[in-house]
Amino acid sequence: MDGxxxxxxxxxxxxxxxxxxxxxxxKTVAEGRRIAAGKACADPTCIEIADCCSYLKIPHAxxxxxxxxxxxxxxxxxxxxLKKDDGSPVNPAIKTKKQLMIQIAELVxxxxxxxxxxxxxxxSAAGTSKSGKGGKKKK
Numbered sequence: 001m002d003g004x005x006x007x008x009x010x011x012x013x014x015x016x017x018x019x020x021x022x023x024x025x026x027k028t029v030a031e032g033r034r035i036a037a038g039k040a041c042a043d044p045t046c047i048e049i050a051d052c053c054s055y056l057k058i059p060h061a062x063x064x065x066x067x068x069x070x071x072x073x074x075x076x077x078x079x080x081x082l083k084k085d086d087g088s089p090v091n092p093a094i095k096t097k098k099q100l101m102i103q104i105a106e107l108v109x110x111x112x113x114x115x116x117x118x119x120x121x122x123x124s125a126a127g128t129s130k131s132g133k134g135g136k137k138k139k
């Protein structure tokens with residue numbers, strides 16, 4: 001069993017790495033952003049990136065124990081397989097790492113976790129404004 005796991009891990013080592021910082025619109029190029037700020041998304045997570053990879057039918061592996069070298073507080077990265085062993089692309093529509101990062105950045109804002117989080121936040125924001133008016137009643 002261990003031999004098979006190490007064989008899989010050695011093949012994963014050859015895959016490309018995508019850190020969330022690469023597609024974070026709040027970071028500068030000096031801080032590690034790799035695509036245009038207009039195409040990037042705000043604060044992506046490894047799980048969101050992995051979900052986007054599965055949506056695009058690209059093999060991936062999440063490594064939550066790894067950190068971005070320039071900023072050790074950015075924990076987690078995703079390994080992706082862009083090319084098969086024979087050199088042909090896994091997804092013919094995505095041939096380069098940059099194309100993949102742009103595709104992921106477009107999909108992350110539409111991620112089901114983000115759309116669910118925004119709805120309660122909007123209703124709670126309205127609730128806080130009402131409680132702000134009634135704040136005088138608190139003892």
